[in-house]
Amino acid sequence: MISGEKKYIWQQDDWPRWVYDLKRLLPLLSQVHLAQGHLLGRMHDVGMELRDEATLRVLSMDVLKTSEIEGEKLNLESVRSSIARRLGLDIGALAPADRHVDGVVDMVLDATQRHADILTAERLFGWHAALFPTGYSGLARIRVGAWRDDSQGPMQVVSGPVQRRRVHYEAPPAAMLDAKLFEFLRWFNAPHDEDPVITAGIAHLWFVTIHPFDDGNGRIARAVGDMALAGADHCVQRYYSVSAQLLRERKDYYDWLERTQKGTLDVTDWLEWFLGCLLRAVQGAESTLSAVLAKAGFWSRWAGVSMNERQIKLLNKLLDGFDGKLTSSKWAAIAKCSQDTALRDISDLLAKGVLVKSAASGRSTSYELTT
Template sequence: MSKDAPPPTEVAIPAVQGEEHNWRVDHHGSPASRTALAAANGPYLSAIPARIAEYEPQLPASLAADLAEAEAALSQFDQYSRLVLGFDDPRIGPMSSILLRTESTSSSQIENLTVGAKQLALAELGQAKSDNAQTVTANVRAMEAALKLADNLDESSVLTMHRELLLGQAGWEGHAGAYREGLVWVGTSALTPRGASHVAPQPERIKPAMADLVRFMQRQDLPAIAHTAIAHAQFETIHPFADGNGRTGRALVHAMLRAKGVMCSTTAPISAGLLRDTEGYFDALTAYRRGNAGSIIATFTDASLFAAHSGTELVDSLAAQVDDARQRMSGIRSNAVAWRVLPHLVANPVINAPFLVRRLGMNEMAAQRALDQLVRTGVLVERSGFRRNRIYQHDGILAVLDVYAQQLRRS
């Protein structure tokens, strides 16, 4: 736990057990020294996850009250975002995807994958030069898949989320949507699992452990955030994939919150809450494996409260940018094509003519006319400097998103 964290809340859960194996590194072709190789070889313990399908957490009254408050806060945020961003208003259109992208960016940042709002927006246009932007965009696809599959959470759904994630991650496509066949561990050495903070189960244990986890996820008798936190911790303990376990596990969080009716319209920035104290988050996962689910439940409770509060501020800031754009466009006739573009600028603050042709069905002439109108009124600026294939951006929306991300990094 972080230095300033309160004492952990005890919620007993069966601890992860271990089984001993022997690790051998091939000396031939290894760049490591003889001393390092000698230390790498030897016995290690890999995890045997407890079965939790029938687990009944005994929640202290104070934690139960905090959970109820956090769940209510998320539901209120969901309703408020729907009201402010106007998802049902055809004049405004759905803008919730920007919240999903914000959450995907924060989830990726926990894995030290950092990308600015502009690069992520360029990636959506296929124009990004950043490898991180492509990887985070793949995380967006995994989140989208998680929400679409929320009504049918089974092993196939989890594999689909992972497939969407790794198909966009260069070099890992062959592992997409498939359980790992080798050992993985959480630690500082790529050479050996010896000394790792967590050695995941042997590959043959994955399928029965995931089947047990799915049974747990499908229950309807547990408080939503506690249920979600425990499922997430169990997933991270199983670590079923060769890569992308953290991001898939956090996408699973949103699928469960959608399935349980807490978040019906939007995506709350819960990973942003976790990002404020990644040390505490990882410590809570360790505590879970040692037999205390209280820390991970409390961590997700705090992250949910932060998500509701900071998400509301983010929505208000984005809405203010839309209001400013409307005022700038007040002199344009009501049937001008630029008005059709405005609702999409929150989710897509960097656009070009092909985007409008593809997304809104405009012809090329109408698309360029809309862009010219938005530039003339000061809503968009052209920043690429190209004579052809120009790219336009909304500086205010990009600034709002970058400031939000910077505040998380500072905290």
């Protein structure tokens, strides 16, 4: 344990008696609730099928981005397929199962779909085991489904090469974990007088400050925060992704965590930043809804046009935000067909007016949806 000065927040005598200036946060809280209410109201009006589509998009982003924050990139198709399997949604052909992807999906869905259930140590252990199904983080073997034991030294968040390593944070010693997690879980599961969005911000900070696992603490902290937000929305369907917004603001996210973890128990500044980030996430979800509505409008417009499975699959990829330009070679690769078959598919859609040649094709001809 660190001796001498009290460098970290958990060394404060009153930790974890959090304090914050509610009066200062109220204007931002009002904006967050107004934006949440507006988004939920719009989603209520679009029908179950479109709500499912929006939820699939948002949950896919949540799983992708909470991993990407930690520098790990998952495959979008594998994530979408894993979520669709678990929610019973028909999205056509499914990608093969990937147990690592499935583990992150299981954690995110358990946190949001079962937000009303009590959060226990056993449940957290299950999330952790799902994140690390092989028992390894990269090449390092870690304790899975159990609190860390600090056998390799104190838990530190570090960056930089070994010779110039910078310690951003050192977590409480392993000997304190049982007591500190018991205290956290008792608070998290108890009825709260405070605004549930405030609860989400404090829960996120509190859990990642305890840092109870060898690895995966950030992802689990974000899942805990999402669990609180799902409870605040009283809704198992998710229409905005905090993790996606945190990735956009990753440097600020880490800076604010480090600053707060080295500060006092007054967490007003952290909550102000967290609420701002949440507000931007909710406001950004309007683009998700617009994309869902545009996709529905597209298929309504072309409902009477016959298409084969390959054409439907590729058109849905374009509607979901195709990366780069669609060429006949990409069509053949994605649809797993020959170049000749891809050209026939494309020519058919050109003749029907569904696709047009892109004006900015460059060397190779590319195609886009008719506007």
